[in-house]
Amino acid sequence: MQRVLEPELMDDLGQARAYAEADFEEPNQSFVELMRSHFPHWSGSGALLDLGCGPGDIALRLAEQYPECEVHGLDGSAAMLEFAERARAASAAGARVTFVQGLVPGARLPRSRYDALVSNSLLHHLHQPEVLWTSIRALAAPGAPVLVMDLMRARSTDHAVELVDTYAAGEPEILRTDFYNSLLAAFEPEEVRVQLDAAGLEALRVEAVSDRHLAVWGVAPASRTI
Numbered sequence: 001m002q003r004v005l006e007p008e009l010m011d012d013l014g015q016a017r018a019y020a021e022a023d024f025e026e027p028n029q030s031f032v033e034l035m036r037s038h039f040p041h042w043s044g045s046g047a048l049l050d051l052g053c054g055p056g057d058i059a060l061r062l063a064e065q066y067p068e069c070e071v072h073g074l075d076g077s078a079a080m081l082e083f084a085e086r087a088r089a090a091s092a093a094g095a096r097v098t099f100v101q102g103l104v105p106g107a108r109l110p111r112s113r114y115d116a117l118v119s120n121s122l123l124h125h126l127h128q129p130e131v132l133w134t135s136i137r138a139l140a141a142p143g144a145p146v147l148v149m150d151l152m153r154a155r156s157t158d159h160a161v162e163l164v165d166t167y168a169a170g171e172p173e174i175l176r177t178d179f180y181n182s183l184l185a186a187f188e189p190e191e192v193r194v195q196l197d198a199a200g201l202e203a204l205r206v207e208a209v210s211d212r213h214l215a216v217w218g219v220a221p222a223s224r225t226i
């Protein structure tokens with residue numbers, strides 16, 4: 001099935017609220033666990049950047065997991081960052097977390113390079129997916145752990161409906177619609193492989209990790225030249 005684009009930013013307040021209030025405890029904690037299991041030797045010392053951080057739950061969980069880490073979360077949506085700031089104020093690790101409003105690519109960030117880069121569910125929003133990989137390539141310190149997770153494109157619209165009914169049965173309509181649209185906008189692992197190779201990120205692995213998710217992970221290359 002051809003990719004069907006959805007808007008990049010989730011800047012509608014109702015949409016941001018529905019997303020921020022949804023229960024992503026299990027997938028978000030799994031993201032943190034994957035970070036730990038894929039990079040068991042990474043201590044968390046230094047600075048980590050979360051691209052497309054949305055309401056900030058993963059950024060805050062990572063800050064809690066890695067007590068030496070300074071965490072920056074970047075998102076283009078002011079509405080999402082309003083919820084992220086509220087969550088930050090309520091978190092014991094909030095003092096080590098900074099949320100920044102800006103776009104991938106090109107945002108002004110507090111640092112020019114990071115000791116770890118993560119992103120969850122941003123890739124499928126991007127109309128030009130290569131900007132995620134070139135940004136990671138430019139911002140990651142050599143050897144920095146990189147973990148990106150996203151949805152995988154459904155095989156057909158019927159398949160997307162099936163996935164929404166299976167995994168978002170009791171969710172509000174606004175979230176079900178977002179999920180459906182995202183399943184049509186997402187990439188297949190083979191497409192991501194091509195994107196990674198084109199960005200000079202051959203060393204990163206991409207794999208399907210469920211019937212609807214893919215993961216990209218590995219360490220950033222030594223040279224930042226792209």
Ligand SMILES: C[S@@+](CC[C@H](N)C(=O)[O-])C[C@H]1O[C@@H](n2cnc3c(N)ncnc32)[C@H](O)[C@@H]1O
Nearest residue numbers: 008009010052053054075076077103104120121
């Ligand atoms: C599906 S949400 C994921 C949020 C968060 N990573 C999570 O897992 O809960 C995608 C986020 O990416 C943001 N986004 C999309 N395109 C962006 C861009 N080009 N630059 C910055 N943020 C972007 C949206 O505003 C939205 O908050």
